[in-house]
Amino acid sequence: MFPALLILALSAAFRASRTGRGRLLPAVWLLVLLAVSWPGAGLAKGLHYGVTRWDMRDGLPHNMVHDIAQDRQGFIWVATWEGVARFNGRSFTVYDNENTEQARLSGVFSLLAEADGSILVGTAVDGIYRHHQGQWRAYGDAALRQLRVEDMLRTADGTLWLSSRHQLYRLDAQGRPQQVDFPSGIEPGQIHALRADGDDLLVASLNGAWQVHNGRARPWGQAQGFAGKQVRQIDRDGAGGWVLACDDGVWRWHADGRSERVVASNRISQAMVDSRQALWVVGNDGQVLRIASDGSRQQLALDGLPSRAFLEDREGLLWLGDSLGLTRLSPGAVRALTQRNGLGDSYVRTVLQTANGSTWIGHASGIQRWQDGALGPLLAMPDTRLSTTVTALAADPHGDGVWAGTYEQGVLRFDGAGRLLQQLPVSYASARSLMVRTLLPTAQGMLVGTPRGLLRLDADGQVQPLGKQLGLGEHAVQVLSRDEQGQIWIGTEAGMAMLRPDGRLRHWQPERDLPAYAVFDFLHDADGTVWVASDSGLLRLRDGALQVYDHHAGLPRDKMFRILDDGHRRLWLSSNQGVFRVARSEFAAFDANRHDLLAVDVIDSSDGMPSSQVNGATWPAGWQHRDGQLMFPTGRGLALIDPELAGRDRNAVPPVVLEQVLVNGVRQPLQAAYRLQQRTNRLSITYAALAFASPHKLRYRYRLLGFERDWVEVGEGTEAVYTNLPPGDYRFQVQAMAMPLDWSRSQRLGSAELAIVQVPVFWQRPLVLATAALLLLLVLFSGWRLRVHHYERRQRRLNALVAQRTEELHRKNVALVAAGRERDELLGRLERLALYDSLTALPNRRAADGYLQQALDQAAASGTPLSVALIDVDHFKQVNDGYGHQVGDRVLAHLGRLLSEPSEGAVFAARQGGEEFLLVMPNTALARGRQRMQVLCAEVAGAQLAQAPAITVSIGVAGYGPGRDQVHTLLAAADANLYRAKEGGRNQVVG
Numbered sequence: 001m002f003p004a005l006l007i008l009a010l011s012a013a014f015r016a017s018r019t020g021r022g023r024l025l026p027a028v029w030l031l032v033l034l035a036v037s038w039p040g041a042g043l044a045k046g047l048h049y050g051v052t053r054w055d056m057r058d059g060l061p062h063n064m065v066h067d068i069a070q071d072r073q074g075f076i077w078v079a080t081w082e083g084v085a086r087f088n089g090r091s092f093t094v095y096d097n098e099n100t101e102q103a104r105l106s107g108v109f110s111l112l113a114e115a116d117g118s119i120l121v122g123t124a125v126d127g128i129y130r131h132h133q134g135q136w137r138a139y140g141d142a143a144l145r146q147l148r149v150e151d152m153l154r155t156a157d158g159t160l161w162l163s164s165r166h167q168l169y170r171l172d173a174q175g176r177p178q179q180v181d182f183p184s185g186i187e188p189g190q191i192h193a194l195r196a197d198g199d200d201l202l203v204a205s206l207n208g209a210w211q212v213h214n215g216r217a218r219p220w221g222q223a224q225g226f227a228g229k230q231v232r233q234i235d236r237d238g239a240g241g242w243v244l245a246c247d248d249g250v251w252r253w254h255a256d257g258r259s260e261r262v263v264a265s266n267r268i269s270q271a272m273v274d275s276r277q278a279l280w281v282v283g284n285d286g287q288v289l290r291i292a293s294d295g296s297r298q299q300l301a302l303d304g305l306p307s308r309a310f311l312e313d314r315e316g317l318l319w320l321g322d323s324l325g326l327t328r329l330s331p332g333a334v335r336a337l338t339q340r341n342g343l344g345d346s347y348v349r350t351v352l353q354t355a356n357g358s359t360w361i362g363h364a365s366g367i368q369r370w371q372d373g374a375l376g377p378l379l380a381m382p383d384t385r386l387s388t389t390v391t392a393l394a395a396d397p398h399g400d401g402v403w404a405g406t407y408e409q410g411v412l413r414f415d416g417a418g419r420l421l422q423q424l425p426v427s428y429a430s431a432r433s434l435m436v437r438t439l440l441p442t443a444q445g446m447l448v449g450t451p452r453g454l455l456r457l458d459a460d461g462q463v464q465p466l467g468k469q470l471g472l473g474e475h476a477v478q479v480l481s482r483d484e485q486g487q488i489w490i491g492t493e494a495g496m497a498m499l500r501p502d503g504r505l506r507h508w509q510p511e512r513d514l515p516a517y518a519v520f521d522f523l524h525d526a527d528g529t530v531w532v533a534s535d536s537g538l539l540r541l542r543d544g545a546l547q548v549y550d551h552h553a554g555l556p557r558d559k560m561f562r563i564l565d566d567g568h569r570r571l572w573l574s575s576n577q578g579v580f581r582v583a584r585s586e587f588a589a590f591d592a593n594r595h596d597l598l599a600v601d602v603i604d605s606s607d608g609m610p611s612s613q614v615n616g617a618t619w620p621a622g623w624q625h626r627d628g629q630l631m632f633p634t635g636r637g638l639a640l641i642d643p644e645l646a647g648r649d650r651n652a653v654p655p656v657v658l659e660q661v662l663v664n665g666v667r668q669p670l671q672a673a674y675r676l677q678q679r680t681n682r683l684s685i686t687y688a689a690l691a692f693a694s695p696h697k698l699r700y701r702y703r704l705l706g707f708e709r710d711w712v713e714v715g716e717g718t719e720a721v722y723t724n725l726p727p728g729d730y731r732f733q734v735q736a737m738a739m740p741l742d743w744s745r746s747q748r749l750g751s752a753e754l755a756i757v758q759v760p761v762f763w764q765r766p767l768v769l770a771t772a773a774l775l776l777l778l779v780l781f782s783g784w785r786l787r788v789h790h791y792e793r794r795q796r797r798l799n800a801l802v803a804q805r806t807e808e809l810h811r812k813n814v815a816l817v818a819a820g821r822e823r824d825e826l827l828g829r830l831e832r833l834a835l836y837d838s839l840t841a842l843p844n845r846r847a848a849d850g851y852l853q854q855a856l857d858q859a860a861a862s863g864t865p866l867s868v869a870l871i872d873v874d875h876f877k878q879v880n881d882g883y884g885h886q887v888g889d890r891v892l893a894h895l896g897r898l899l900s901e902p903s904e905g906a907v908f909a910a911r912q913g914g915e916e917f918l919l920v921m922p923n924t925a926l927a928r929g930r931q932r933m934q935v936l937c938a939e940v941a942g943a944q945l946a947q948a949p950a951i952t953v954s955i956g957v958a959g960y961g962p963g964r965d966q967v968h969t970l971l972a973a974a975d976a977n978l979y980r981a982k983e984g985g986r987n988q989v990v991g
Contacts, residue, residue, distance in 0.1 A: 047292070047331045047332075048331070048333075048334070048335050048608065049290065049298060049329045049331050050329070050330055050334075050607075050608040051300055051327060051328070051329060052327070052328045052330065053324070053326065053327050053328075054326045054327075054328075055324060055325030055326070056325070058092070059085070059092035059094065060078065060080060060092060060094075060325055060326060061080050061081075061082040061083040061085055061094045061096050062080035062081040062082035063080075063304070063324050063325045064080055064307070064323055065079065065309050065321025065322065065325060065326050066081075066108065066109045066110070066307050066308070066309060066321060067079040067108075067109065067111045067307075067308070067309045067321065068111065068309045068311040068319045068320075068321055068326070069111035069119065070311065070313050070314065071117060071118075072113065072115070072117040073655070074314065074655050074690035075087065075088060075657070075690060076089075076313065076319060076692065077113070078321070079109060079110060079122075080108060081106070081107055081108070082106065083095055083096030083100075083105045083106065084121055087326075088659065088688040088690060088695075089688065089695035090688070090718070095131070095136070102129075102136035102137065102138075103126075103129040103137075103138070104125070104126040104129075105121065105123065105129065106123065106124070106125070106126075107124030108121055108122070108123055108124075109123065109124055109149060109151075110122035110149055110150055110151050110152050111152075112152040112153065112154065112160075114154070116132070117133075118130050118131060118132035119131045119132075120139060120152055122149025122150065122151070123149060124148050124149075125148070126145055127139070127140060127144040127145035127146070127147055128144060128152070128162075133669060134669050134670045135669065139175065140171060140175035140176070140177070141174065141175050141176050143176055144176070144177050147162070147169070147177060148164045148165060149163075150162075150163050150165065150191070151191065151193060151308075152194070153195070153196055153201065154196075155198070155199050155200065156196065156198050159171075159199075161194055161201050162177070163194060163203075165190065165191070166187060166205075166206075167180075167191075168180040168182075168188065168191060180212060180215065180216075181216075181217065182217045183217070186207070187207065188205035188207050188210055188217075189206030189207040190205060191203060191205045192204045192205060192206070192231065192232045192308065193232065193233050195235065197211070200212060200213050202220060202234050204232055204233055204234045204245075205230075206230050207228060207230070208220075208226055208228050208229055209221050209226045209231045209234060221244070221253065223257075224251070224253055224257075224259040225259070226244060226246070226251075226253075229247060229248070230246060231244055231245065231246050232245040232246070232247075232268065232270065232271075233245040233269075233272070233310075235271060236273060237252055237279075238273050238277045239254070239255060239277075240254075241253050241255045243272070243273055245269070245270055245271035245281070247266060247268075248261070248264070248265075248266055249261045249263050249264040249266075249268060250265075250268055250279070262279065262291070263289070265283065267285065268281060268282070268283060268284070269282045269283060269284045269306050269308070270282035270306065270308065270310045272310055272312070274312050274318065275312060276292070276293065276316065276331075277292075277293040278291060278293060280310075280318065282306050282310065282320065283306075284305065284306065285305070286301055286302035286303065286304060286306055286322060287299065287300075287302075288301065288302060288320070288329070300329060302322045302324075303322070303327075304322035304323035304325070305323045306320060306322045307321045307323070308321075309321030309322075315652075315692060315693055316331060317329065317330050317692055317693060328692065330692075332608035332645075333603075333607065333608070333642040333643075333644075333645030333646040334607045334608035334609050334639055334640065334641050334646070335608060335639075335640045336610035336637045336638070336639060336640070337361075337375075337610075337637055337639075337640060338636065338637035338638075339637070341375065342375045343361070343375065343638065344363060344365040344366060344368055344377075344378045345363040345365035345366075346363070346610070346635070346636045347364040347615075347635055347636075348361060348633035348634060348637060348638045349362050349363060349390060349391050349392075349615055349618050349621075349633055350362040350390065350391060350393050350618050350619065350633060351393070351622065351623050351632075352393040352394070352395065352402065352620055352623050353623055353625055353626060353631075354395050354400055354401070354402060355400065356371075356416060357371060357626065358370065358400065358416065359623075359625065359631070360393055360402050360404075361638060362389075362390030362393055362404060362633075363389070363390065364388075364389045365378060365388055365389075366378045366381055366388040366389075366390055367390045367402075367404050367414070369418050376418060379414060379418045379420065381406075381409060381420075382409055382412070382420065383409060386408040386409050387406070387407040387408040388406070388409075389406060389407035390407075391407055391435060391436055391437060392404070392405030392436045392438050392439050392619055392620075394439035395441075396413065396414075397441050399415060399416060400415070400416030401413065401414045401416050402414055403441065403446065405426075405436025405438070405439050405618075406433075406435075406436060407436075408432070408433055408435070409423065409433060410423055410425040410426045410436070411423070411424040411426060411436060411446060411448065412424075424446070424457050425461065426455060426457065426463065427463060428450070428452055429452065434450040434451060434452055434455075435450060435451055436448055436449070437449045437450060437451070437477060437617065437619065438477060438479050438618065438619035439480070439619075440480035440482060440488065442488075444456065445457050445458045447466070447480050449476070449477030449478060449479070449480055449490075449619075450477065452474045452476075453465065453466075453467030453472060453473060453474035453475060453476070453477060453492075454466045454467035454470070454480075454490060454492075455467070470497070470499070471505065471507065472490070472497060472505075472507070473494075475492040475494040475495075476492060476493040477490060477491070478492065478518065478519065478520050478617050479491035479519065479521050479522060480619070481524070483524040485501075487500055487501065489522045489524075489530070491518075491519030491520060491522065491532070492518075492519060493518045494517060494518075495507065495513070495514050495516075495519065496508050496514065496519040514534075514539075514546070515536055515539070515546065515548050516532075516534035516535055516536035516537070516539060516548075517534075517535055518534060518559075518617075519533070519534050520533045520534065520560070520561045520562070520616050520619075520621070521533035521560075521562050521563050521616075521619070521621070523563040523565060523571070527542075529541065529542045530542075533563050533573065534559075534560070536548065536550060536558055537549050537551070537553075537555060537558045537560075538555065538560060538571075538573060540587070549590075549598065553590060553597060553598050554590075554597030554599070554740070554741070555573070555598065555600060556575070556578075556580060556600065556602055557575045557576065557577050557580075559575060559576065560573045560574060560580070560616075561614060561615070561616020561617065561622075562574040562616060562620065562621040562632070564623075564624055565624075566628070567624075568643065568644075569583060569584040569585065570583050570584065571583075571584065572622075572630055572641075572643070574614035574616065574622050575614060576612070576613050576616075577604065577612050577613075578603055578605070578609065578612045579602075579603045579604070579609075579630075579641065580601070580602055580603075581601040581603065581643075581646065581647060582598055582599070582600050582601075583599070586598045586599050586600075595742060595744070596742065597740075597742050598740070599742050599745075601646065601740055602697065602739050602740075603641060603646050606696060606697070607646070607694070609632075609634060609639040610634050610636035610637035610638075610639060611635045611637070612634075613634055613635045614632050614633065614634050615633045615634060628642070628643060628644070629641060629642055652691065652738065652748075653748060653749065654691035654698055654737070654750040655691070655750055656687060656688070656689045656690075656734055656735070656736045656752040657687065657688060658670060658685060658686070658687050658734075658752055658754060659686045659687060659688055659718075660685070661683075661754075662682075662684040663676060663680055663682075663683055664678070664680065664681050665682065671754075672754055672755065673754060673755035673756070673757070674754065674755070674756050674757070675759060676725075676758050677759050678761070679761050680722075680724070680725040681723060682721065682722075682723050683721070683723075683725055683756075684719060684721050685702075685719070685720045685721075685732060685754075686718060686719050687700070687702070687718055687719075687720070687752060688718055689738075689750050691750075694739075696716065697739040698736050698738055698739075699713070699716065699736065699737055699738075699739065699741050700713075700714050700715070700718065700736050701713040701735050701743065702714070702720045702732065702733060702734040702735070703733055704720075704722060704730050704732050704733075704756075705730060705731040705733065706728050706730040706731065707725070707726075707730055711735075711743070720732070720734070725756075726758065727759065728757075728758055729755075729756075729757050730756040730757070731753055731754070731755055731756070732754050732755075733752075733753045734751065734752050734753070735749050735750065735751045736750045737749055737750070834846070837911040839893055839896070840892055840893055840895070840896025840897075840911050841893075841896060841900070842899065842900060842909055842910050842911045842917070843908075843911075844911060845911070845912050845913055845918075847910060848908070848918050848920070849967060851908050851910070851920060852920055852967050852970070852971075853967055855908075855920055855922050856965065856970070859922070864922070864923050865923060865924060865925040865960060866920075866922055866923070866959065866960035867921045867924045867925065867926050867928070867930075867958070867959045867960070868918065868919065868920050868929075868958055868970055868974050869918070869919040869921070869929065869933050869955050869956065869957045869991070870912070870916060870917070870918060870955070870956045870971070870974045870975055870977075871895075871899075871916065871918075871933075871936075871953050871954075871978075872915055872916045872953060872954050872955075872978055872982070873891065873892070873915035873951055873952075873953055874951065874952045874954055874982075875986075876888065876914075876915040876951075879891055882949070887947070887948050887949075890945060890948060891945065891948060891951055892911075892915065894943070894945055895917065895940065895951075895953070896909075896911065896917075898936070898940065899936075904932065905922075905924055906921075906923070907919055908920040908922075926957065926991065929957050929959065929991070930989055933955045933957050933989045934989045936953075937952070937953055937987065940953045941953075941987055952986060952987035953987070954981035954986045954988060954990075955978065955981060955988075955989040955990070955991075956974045956976065956978025956979070956980070956981055956990055957974060957977055957989060957991025958970055958971075958974035958976075958977060959991075974991070977990040977991045978990070
């Protein structure tokens with residue numbers, strides 16, 4: 001499908017250019033975009049560009065960006081209708097008519113960065129202004145102030161050129177504009193761009209290209225056909241030739257004189273060759289095409305209509321302006337596979353590549369197969385009424401297909417072509433299929449990790465609770481991994497285990513053997529070392545010892561889901577805040593105390609990942625493609641990382657600049673040293689590192705030598721504040737480093753500093769301070785003598801009062817102690833009355849329910865038997881009616897004493913209510929409990945109370961088991977047996 005789509009796109013583009021009927025239709029551009037970004041190129045390694053945008057919501061004074069420049073320090077300047085903005089990568093500093101009194105900065109069209117660090121700003125109605133060291137000044141004479149300055153350029157000989165609509169000017173030594181004449185009868189028309197060629201000037205205009213030599217303009221490129229043709233841009237091609245953006249496309253004029261059209265279109269706005277020798281073409285509709293030196297292409301899209309603003313900065317980033325703001329195109333090593341590329345759902349859970357090269361992707365809408373550059377359709381699922389989420393994958397050892405674990409539809413088997421071959425429900429203790437977190441095919445069947453523990457599926461679909469049989473309980477299993485020795489490693493939400501081929505199990509439990517709870521992944525080294533991804537950091541198990549690497553060791557986060565080795569001795573760790581790359585040598589250096597922290601590269605959404613949230617707790621949550629790229633599932637698509645390109649700029653030194661110095665709230669001109677004559681109540685210094693690719697990965701520290709020796713680490717903070725600065729000589733120093741952070745690596749530090757002298761004010765001079773100190777001592781001594789006399793007199797009064805109050809408190813304390821004892825005794829009696837029957841001295845029903853629940857929990861946890869018995873006095877109403885309630889109470893009390901007497905094994909007896917009693921017999925099987933109750937029944941029948949009739953009891957016995965594992969179900973079974981004993985003639989045991 002990809003070749004057909006590409007042919008369709010190119011055909012449509014060709015027809016549009018041939019007809020010349022206006023602009024290339026958006027639908028045609030869409031076809032081109034789809035063709036270039038179709039999944040067929042999705043796994044291609046190489047440099048790819050991501051798009052970042054800013055507009056008025058981010059601090060721009062206006063969304064229409066006319067021009068962009070970078071000054072000597074490294075700031076990015078942006079020209080707009082409502083002023084100019086300076087950008088440090090994180091925030092904009094705006095200069096406009098409201099906050100800049102020295103300049104009328106409205107309708108800014110052009111910018112020019114000068115070699116001395118200044119910026120020239122060309123406006124629509126007031127000529128040119130110059131910004132240097134924080135100050136604004138008008139530039140040139142009064143005649144220049146009348147011009148609409150649309151573009152500016154300084155050639156190698158120092159001449160400043162500027163365009164104003166269809167006129168070209170140069171400034172003379174006095175700053176006066178001198179108009180450049182064109183050949184008689186010829187006008188350039190609207191001037192689009194200026195380009196320097198040594199001392200000469202090249203002009204791109206409505207009526208062709210021009211060369212200005214020694215102040216005279218002449219047509220340029222006539223032999224190549226550029227005369228009379230609208231030329232919008234001229235740029236060097238990096239090989240001694242030129243690239244021209246014309247009204248019929250982009251042309252390359254080679255150094256040998258040959259010319260060729262490389263892009264055919266009648267709607268080209270810009271063309272530029274960057275430092276990587278890639279050609280960039282910007283269309284009038286906002287489509288951006290990059291043609292690399294090897295011929296590969298990438299298509300990007302702007303949201304608005306482009307202006308002539310196009311700049312490559314010192315980091316190789318591309319900056320463009322359009323009607324909707326400022327756009328940055330940044331090269332990265334990460335691509336994203338999302339729904340725009342044909343993915344069925346962007347919430348990806350798992351990914352795996354099989355031996356035949358197919359990449360299988362499980363997501364919230366099902367499973368897809370990616371092979372030979374083509375992303376296939378969603379594979380058929382057994383039941384579309386249930387969730388189609390695929391949560392786990394495993395290669396089929398008997399073919400090119402996969403086993404797929406699902407959220408609700410069990411385990412599915414697909415062949416290499418994506419056909420569904422088999423469905424195995426994963427039902428355990430429930431009719432509904434459990435969620436599958438991980439799969440591992442074995443000779444004995446399929447091991448399945450679920451939220452209810454480890455299960456084994458036989459070939460016929462029978463489910464065995466293997467986790468319970470191994471003693472792992474029913475904790476959720478999140479990863480199953482087999483090492484070279486055939487040992488199976490099991491990661492759960494409550495520790496990890498290793499199952500040997502002979503069936504023996506080694507279990508690591510949290511807080512006892514393992515410094516973590518949840519385990520998400522394993523990586524096995526050839527020497528037997530096992531790396532463990534957990535919720536408490538990266539663990540290394542070597543020679544039986546565990547080593548923990550967490551945020552204390554330099555990892556940004558403790559919880560990580562997947563560990564991959566890229567084959568170049570680097571580990572990649574996925575997390576909820578991106579993917580971390582750590583060289584194996586870093587662990588050795590950290591263990592040997594050669595490094596204070598691990599050097600960790602963070603790859604996240606700023607590098608092109610669809611989301612920094614990498615999904616985990618299902619397996620596999622990442623895979624290395626056979627071409628070397630790393631694939632990680634995220635909440636917004638599949639991230640594809642080229643490990644060789646990622647972090648390539650990690651050793652770049654970020655240039656640090658001081659942006660602003662405020663003394664007592666007043667802004668100071670920027671300079672290398674300050675001498676502060678007035679007392680400084682508050683000193684504020686704002687700084688920034690001008691690294692625009694990933695400004696959020698910059699970290700800062702600063703210190704004020706003479707005031708403090710140690711560095712103050714402030715993370716991403718960009719302001720230092722000092723209050724009440726004492727007199728002295730100081731040196732402010734600030735340093736910045738891009739992640740990974742290790743301040744000991746000085747070769748990666750960017751820094752800036754300034755000198756500060758705080759001059760002492762009058763009262764801070766030594767003589768004044770010494771005199772004031774003597775006077776203060778004299779006053780203090782006099783005051784001290786007066787205070788001592790006053791305190792001695794007052795102390796005598798206080799001593800008497802304290803003695804009186806102490807005696808009163810002693811008496812009250814004695815009374816409180818006695819009251820406390822009475823309260824404790826009363827509470828004890830009340831507690832016994834709440835839990836015990838006063839007549840039989842046995843626990844009551846409330847206490848019995850609590851004890852029986854504990855006994856059930858113990859039996860369930862330990863697998864031991866449990867029996868209960870309900871005992872009822874036969875014909876008790878006749879006793880009460882015939883002998884009176886006093887005799888009835890004696891009968892109940894007698895039975896209570898019999899039940900509370902020691903017997904074989906531990907027995908709990910309680911009065912349930914009326915003439916009914918409960919016996920709980922832990923560790924007693926039903927048969928044994930029935931025998932004991934028969935003895936008790938005979939003992940009651942043989943006893944005789946004085947002045948009371950002989951009594952008998954009926955007893956119902958029940959044992960703990962299936963259907964009788966709750967308090968109410970077990971008592972109901974015993975009660976039913978008691979009823980049968982009554983019905984069967986009483987004075988007997990049923991159970």
